[in-house]
Amino acid sequence: MGKKSVVPFGPQHPVLPEPIHLDLVIEDEIISEAIPNIGFIHRGLEGLVEKKDFNEMVYIAERTCGICSFGHGLGYVEAIEHVMNIEVPARARYLRTIWAELGRMHSHLLWLGLAADAFGFESLFYESWRIRERILDLHELTCGSRLIFSVNKVGGVIRDIPADKLAYIKDQILIVEKEVKNIEKTFLGDYSVQTRSKGIGLLTKEEAHDLGAVGPFARASGITADLRTTGYAAYGELDFEPVISNDGDCYARLDVRIRELYQSIDLIRQAIDKIPEGELEAKAIGFPKGEYFMRIEQPRGEAVYYVKGNGTKILDRMRIRTPTFANIPPLCETLKGADYADVGPLVVSIDPCISCTER
Amino acid sequence: MCKVLNPEPIQETIALDKLLFEVMKKKEAGLRLSQICVSYINEKYELSYSFADDESFQYTVLRVVIDLYEEVPSICKIYPYAIFYENEIAELYDVNVEMIDLDFHGKFYRIEKEAPMLPEGALEKKAQEEAEAKKRAEAAAEPAPEAQTEEENKGGNN
Numbered sequence: 001m002g003k004k005s006v007v008p009f010g011p012q013h014p015v016l017p018e019p020i021h022l023d024l025v026i027e028d029e030i031i032s033e034a035i036p037n038i039g040f041i042h043r044g045l046e047g048l049v050e051k052k053d054f055n056e057m058v059y060i061a062e063r064t065c066g067i068c069s070f071g072h073g074l075g076y077v078e079a080i081e082h083v084m085n086i087e088v089p090a091r092a093r094y095l096r097t098i099w100a101e102l103g104r105m106h107s108h109l110l111w112l113g114l115a116a117d118a119f120g121f122e123s124l125f126y127e128s129w130r131i132r133e134r135i136l137d138l139h140e141l142t143c144g145s146r147l148i149f150s151v152n153k154v155g156g157v158i159r160d161i162p163a164d165k166l167a168y169i170k171d172q173i174l175i176v177e178k179e180v181k182n183i184e185k186t187f188l189g190d191y192s193v194q195t196r197s198k199g200i201g202l203l204t205k206e207e208a209h210d211l212g213a214v215g216p217f218a219r220a221s222g223i224t225a226d227l228r229t230t231g232y233a234a235y236g237e238l239d240f241e242p243v244i245s246n247d248g249d250c251y252a253r254l255d256v257r258i259r260e261l262y263q264s265i266d267l268i269r270q271a272i273d274k275i276p277e278g279e280l281e282a283k284a285i286g287f288p289k290g291e292y293f294m295r296i297e298q299p300r301g302e303a304v305y306y307v308k309g310n311g312t313k314i315l316d317r318m319r320i321r322t323p324t325f326a327n328i329p330p331l332c333e334t335l336k337g338a339d340y341a342d343v344g345p346l347v348v349s350i351d352p353c354i355s356c357t358e359r
Numbered sequence: 360m361c362k363v364l365n366p367e368p369i370q371e372t373i374a375l376d377k378l379l380f381e382v383m384k385k386k387e388a389g390l391r392l393s394q395i396c397v398s399y400i401n402e403k404y405e406l407s408y409s410f411a412d413d414e415s416f417q418y419t420v421l422r423v424v425i426d427l428y429e430e431v432p433s434i435c436k437i438y439p440y441a442i443f444y445e446n447e448i449a450e451l452y453d454v455n456v457e458m459i460d461l462d463f464h465g466k467f468y469r470i471e472k473e474a475p476m477l478p479e480g481a482l483e484k485k486a487q488e489e490a491e492a493k494k495r496a497e498a499a500a501e502p503a504p505e506a507q508t509e510e511e512n513k514g515g516n517n
Contacts, residue, residue, distance in 0.1 A: 046476070237360065
């Protein structure tokens with residue numbers, strides 16, 4: 001038996017894009033316990049609900065996070081639309097789906113780059129982020145900005161994507177598909193990637209369920225839940241199946257996210273083919289009165305948006321529960337028994353988003 | 360088309376003393392704790408415990424409305440990962456959560472201001488309510504003067 005020692009990991013660490021701190025209890029370089037600690041960048045965005053009217057809160061919700069900003073705006077407006085009984089026009093729902101999937105692609109490509117960087121494969125990191133640039137260009141083309149979309153509004157969307165741009169998106173995602181196939185060979189076939197990811201950070205299906213894991217992290221352990229199958233936006237009119245793996249290790253998390261990239265490409269194609277002509281928004285009359293818990297599938301998993309209105313323009317409460325918040329406890333479980341050298345890639349494997357978590 | 364499953368969420372309001380029992384029932388039913396949220400409404404705390412069924416996508420919310428001075432039992436013995444949510448509501452809203460397994464003691468988000476999400480004056484009201492509740496508890500613990508005399512009288516007769 002070796003001597004037990006506590007090694008601090010983070011909040012500043014080369015593999016961490018954002019600050020999270022873990023106290024790692026280590027014995028002979030093997031982790032026996034991990035105690036998480038966050039709170040370095042808490043911003044209190046939910047508190048702004050007392051000052052901003054419910055329409056302005058869309059822009060606050062979007063700024064929860066730069067990576068999944070579209071999803072945050074979407075979750076918030078869908079919650080308000082439920083409270084106000086607004087029927088969103090079909091074209092707006094399809095546009096939201098296209099943007100949500102573009103957002104998922106840019107988030108997964110960003111994560112693939114970070115994962116490659118975490119296990120020391122720098123050229124793969126550059127390549128993943130180079131592909132991601134093409135998606136960001138599509139954001140800019142359709143919304144005017146690369147990260148914060150600002151196209152959602154209560155009742156619909158504020159911008160349309162004309163037919164020529166939809167055709168252009170289809171061409172571009174065809175190129176992206178080919179490029180993803182190239183990096184997929186390295187991500188899933190390369191010996192050094194496999195040695196850093198296969199069998200590392202195992203989380204069984206039972207553990208994932210018992211510890212409340214969500215999103216691709218949970219699906220890599222065999223949990224089939226994907227909230228897009230609840231049919232929000234236009235997902236109910238598209239054909240897809242949740243992507244799952246039963247291996248539960250870091251390699252499975254890579255595999256699931258890469259296959260989800262293809263799934264997003266397919267969903268964008270389906271949405272472009274089926275998008276109907278029509279209005280972009282329905283009129284929102286009055287103020288929200290009532291409450292609703294809206295759940296959507298963000299790139300990192302289930303996100304919950306709770307709104308409670310009192311019949312005035314100022315809401316009583318707006319709360320966002322982000323996926324990383326739910327994924328930290330199972331992360332700590334996967335760290336138990338892991339080698340200290342694997343901590344970096346393992347932490348990155350849940351795709352942590354701390355600015356989301358701390359809102 | 361994908362198979363769409365989106366049942367209407369279920370919401371039930373329960374008494375505080377039924378909380379652990381109801382949460383245990385959700386655990387036994389195999390539900391995942393999705394989140395815990397608190398709102399400050401009409402000078403009371405409105406706690407919402409949400410549970411998700413990942414197969415049927417049924418979302419269930421248990422609502423508990425409590426006075427500011429009341430203490431909520433921690434559910435982390437049933438759902439160990441509730442500690443984050445409980446530390447969050449304790450720090451942002453100053454909800455009295457009893458016996459959290461991993462208690463950050465108000466340093467979960469490292470915010471200097473106490474209960475930053477409560478409106479102005481709410482903390483003072485809470486302190487006042489807590490003082491009144493304490494007085495009531497002390498008064499209830501003290502034996503009533505008449506009863507005491509009766510006891511003494513009985514003792515004297517013996």
